[in-house]
Every structure is written in C-alpha cells, then in structure tokens.
Amino acid sequence: MDSTFTGYRRENGRIGVRNHVAVVPTSVAGSSVASRIASEAGMQARATPHQMGTTQPDETRAQTERVLVGVASNPNVGAALLIELGTEDVDAGALADRIAETGKPVATLSIRAAGGTRAALREGGSIVTDLADEVGDSRREEADASELVFGVECGGSDATSGIAANPAVGNACDRLVENGGTACFSETPEFIGAEHVLAERAANERVRERLLAFVERRESAARLMGVDIRGAQPSPGNKEGGLTTIEEKSLGAISKGGTSPVRGIVGYGEELPTGGGLVLMDTPGYDVESVVGKVAGGAQVIAFTTGRGSTTGNPIAPVIKVTGNPKTWSEMANNMDVNASTIIGGESLSAVGERTYGKLLSVADGERTEAERRRLEEFAINEIQPTEIAELRSQVPEARS
Numbered sequence: 001m002d003s004t005f006t007g008y009r010r011e012n013g014r015i016g017v018r019n020h021v022a023v024v025p026t027s028v029a030g031s032s033v034a035s036r037i038a039s040e041a042g043m044q045a046r047a048t049p050h051q052m053g054t055t056q057p058d059e060t061r062a063q064t065e066r067v068l069v070g071v072a073s074n075p076n077v078g079a080a081l082l083i084e085l086g087t088e089d090v091d092a093g094a095l096a097d098r099i100a101e102t103g104k105p106v107a108t109l110s111i112r113a114a115g116g117t118r119a120a121l122r123e124g125g126s127i128v129t130d131l132a133d134e135v136g137d138s139r140r141e142e143a144d145a146s147e148l149v150f151g152v153e154c155g156g157s158d159a160t161s162g163i164a165a166n167p168a169v170g171n172a173c174d175r176l177v178e179n180g181g182t183a184c185f186s187e188t189p190e191f192i193g194a195e196h197v198l199a200e201r202a203a204n205e206r207v208r209e210r211l212l213a214f215v216e217r218r219e220s221a222a223r224l225m226g227v228d229i230r231g232a233q234p235s236p237g238n239k240e241g242g243l244t245t246i247e248e249k250s251l252g253a254i255s256k257g258g259t260s261p262v263r264g265i266v267g268y269g270e271e272l273p274t275g276g277g278l279v280l281m282d283t284p285g286y287d288v289e290s291v292v293g294k295v296a297g298g299a300q301v302i303a304f305t306t307g308r309g310s311t312t313g314n315p316i317a318p319v320i321k322v323t324g325n326p327k328t329w330s331e332m333a334n335n336m337d338v339n340a341s342t343i344i345g346g347e348s349l350s351a352v353g354e355r356t357y358g359k360l361l362s363v364a365d366g367e368r369t370e371a372e373r374r375r376l377e378e379f380a381i382n383e384i385q386p387t388e389i390a391e392l393r394s395q396v397p398e399a400r401s
Contacts, residue, residue, distance in 0.1 A: 001354065003179040005364040006140035007147075007300075008078065011103025014274075015143045016075035017300045017364040020316060021131045023047045023124070024072050026092050027054045029085035033111055037083070037124040044132050046315040048379045054088040060384045061089055067269040067381050070296030072099045072106065076316050078135030079105040081127050083120075086112030105134050140366070146180030148364060149272050151299030151317070152256045153185070155287035158307030160341065162252020164324025164352075165305035168340040171353025172303070172360060173258035173278065180276045184299060185257040186283035186290050188218045194250035198280070203261045211265050214282040221385070256305055268382055272297035287312050289382040291319070301364055303356070311335050312378050313371030318363050321370060322356060335370050337363075 007015040021044050025034040031049035038047035048071055052064050068090070072080040080099055084092040092108040099106045107127050114120040152169050154161060173183035191198055195215045202208035263277035272279055272294070281297060283290040287310070291302055295317045302319045304312060309328045313319045323329050326341040338359050340352050363369055371377075 001358060001361075003145035003361065004142055005145070005148075005361050006366070007143045007364060008075070008138045009141055009143075010075050010078075012101075014075035014102075014298070015147045015300070016078070017366070018076040018316075018318065019078045019135060019138050020044060020046045020076055021128055021135065022072050022074075022077045022080040022316060023128060024068055024080055024082050025049060026068065026082060026084040026090040026095065027052055027088045029054055029088070030083040030111060033117060033120050033124065034083045036121055037081070037128055040121075040125055041128040041132065044136070045128050046377065048315055050379055050381045052381050052383065054085060054090075056089060057384070063268060063384060064381055065090055065095060067292065067296040069095055069098045070269050070271065070298070071292070071316055073102045073104075074295055074298060074300070074316050076300055077104065078138060079131035080107075081124065081131060082106070082108045083124065084108065084110050086110040105131055107131065144180070145176060145361065146276060147274070148176060148181040148301065148360070149274060149297070149299045150176055150181060150183045150360060151185070151291065151294030151297075151302045152183065152305070153187070153287060153291050153294070153302060154190075154253055154256055154305040155312060156306040156308035156310045157252065158325060160324035160344065161305055161307040162255060164343040165307065165322045165340040166252055166256035166324075167349055168324070168338070168343065168352040168356050169256045169303045169305055169322055170258035171349055172356035173256070174260055175353065175357040176360070177258065177260045177277055182272060182274055182276055182279060183257060183260070184272055184279045184281055184294055184297065185254070186281040186294060187253065187285045188214050188282050189285040190250050190253040191215055191280075192219065192250055194254050197251070198254060198262055201260075201262045203263050203277075207262055207264055211262065211280065214265060218282075256303075266297065268293045269296040272299065274298070284382050286380070286382070288378045288380045291317075292379055292381060301360055303360070305340075309335070311371070311374075311376050313369075313374075313376030315377035315379055318369045319371045319376075320356075320359055320363055334374070337369050 023034045023038040025031045034047040038045040082092040111120040260278040265280040283293045322338040324340040
C-alpha cells in the first residue's frame, strides 16, 4: 500500500490534514460566543467550547493553558482566534504569543473590551473571515505517512472490542509505525490490570518507571476520593457488553496500540514526539477529554473504537469510528467508518488492519469521516481535582526519547 497522502504544510514544518480556523475560548465565559462566531463563519471555522472557569488553581490553569495552546497549534489548524471574557486568569495574549511561534496567524478578542456579546460577535466574525482569507489559498501537497501522529481511543467497549475493533486498530498502528509514523493511545485507568504488560514493552527503564508512576498516581488520587478503581471496573455498560474483569477490559484496551515497543509516555495534553514509534499519554478514561488531550499533543487523526456505539467526534481532528460489533455496524451505520466485525466472521486481522490503515490515509488525504459529516465536535478539558493536586506535585520521572 502506498503510504502517502496530501496535506497542508505549516511554517514550522508540520503537516495538517485539515485547514481549520480555530475559535478558542479561554474559559467557559467565552465558549458560547466562540461557538456562535464559528457557526456563523462557515465550514472552515471550528470552535472549541469548554467548561473551565475564569479562575483556576495554578496546576489546573497550567494544564488548561497547555491544552489550549496545543489545540490551536495542532497542524490541522491554519489560523486561530482566542476569545476571552477579559477577567480570566488565563491571558489570551500570552497564549497567542505561544501559538504564533508555530508561524500561523493568530488573533485575540476580549468580549468586555469589544463592548459585550453583540459587538464581540460582530468583531469576531470579521476577524475569522480575515483569518480564513489568509489561509484559504493553502493547497495540499504530498506527504509521507511518517509525518502522521495517529491518536487512538476506545469507548463504549464490549466483548467485540478486545477481539476485533481494538486489534484491528492496533494492526493499523503497527503499520504506521513500520512506515515511520507515530501512534498514541491513552486512558491511564484502562492500563490498570495490564500495566505490567505495557511495562515489559517499555523501550527503556525510564519509560517503564514513568508509566508505572502515572498508573500509581491515578490509583492514589482515586483512593483519596474513596474509590477503588480496580474494584469499580469494568463499568456497568462494559459488563452489559460482556466484559467481566478489569484485566479483561484493560488487555483489550491496550491492544488498540498494536505491538510496537513503548517509546515514551507524556502527560495530559503535552506535545507528542514525532519521528515514529508508539507513545502513551496520561489521560483520564473520559473519552472526550482523552481525545482532546491527544489532539492538543499534535495528533492529526483519531481512531475511536466502540462496541456498544458512540457518536463522539472532535472539532479539530477527524475521528474514524471503528466497531467490531455487527449489530452496532448495522444499527449505527451513519456513525461508523470501519467495520471490524468481519473478523468475527472469519476475515483475517491483517486484512482488516490493512483496511483500517487505508482509511487512516484516505481521511488524512481529505476524506470526511461520518462524525465530520454530521458536525459531531465534542470538546472538554480534563480538570485537575483538588484531591489530585498533591499527587500531581509528586515528581513523575521524565521518559522521552
């Protein structure tokens, strides 16, 4: 299979598979205005409304800022507008300066300084139009699969996820890594019960230590809230879908990353290293927040496996839905992109993995996913809870290649 696609070359050298103008609010107070501006601006604009407040603890604010900068810096974004109410601890101007380092056009808008919502909508619409004109002449050029960062996610898992959908996506990840690309999966709570398997695949001792430290930190934070993660999993929905133990769920979950060595592990929303290999990210198990973390890290395309069904998308990165459940494929055909249930019917894992890899390249080349066609664009940022801050302040060893 020819492992090339066409994309938008950015000034910093990265390649985007979409050419969005991102409208990024710095807090929940600007989210509705950002959504209105993007909606009225047309197909090229994408808003990232979120729930984070105007005032946040230092650790939470630093993470929020990292995610907002990362999302706007994603190579799928050609230009960005940052929207603030004007009372936030998060400084839109400072974030804009960090985003501008990528070489893309970026602007800011204060709702207060503009004169309120009505004036902000008018001014914001004009800014987005100008930004869209500035990047509208961008043309696709050929790029190699080695330039892709492929984020993979699972949600609404059932018994078919671990035997069909996840291994098929994992096979596609292995193909991408073999061609020099980068694959990433996350959801640290779903490492639990299989963390020893991932640790054995660590490329070096630093990666192994960092991986186990992230798992321990997630478990410790849960214990502080009186929750036993190992005893609380699988979820009721997972059990209804046929999963019986946390080990069964986790072994199935990690299979979506393939079989490559674990090159590194990064924190939530941190920049994912390019240059090939499998990299993990420390994220919560909540699908929307987990996907956003990987997009903030630079993933241009996401694969989302689901057995029981899901409609989750993302405003910045196309989300490829893969199911191993024949009933879900039949009943939710207009939400699914890849039918991996054929593995249950006898098609080889290799063949379905190749089809999934082909879909990745086609989507990177411009083919719209079902989530894109229906403008399913969920967005949320992980909020660090007070009980987690003490755990976060404990040093987790660095382990990047």
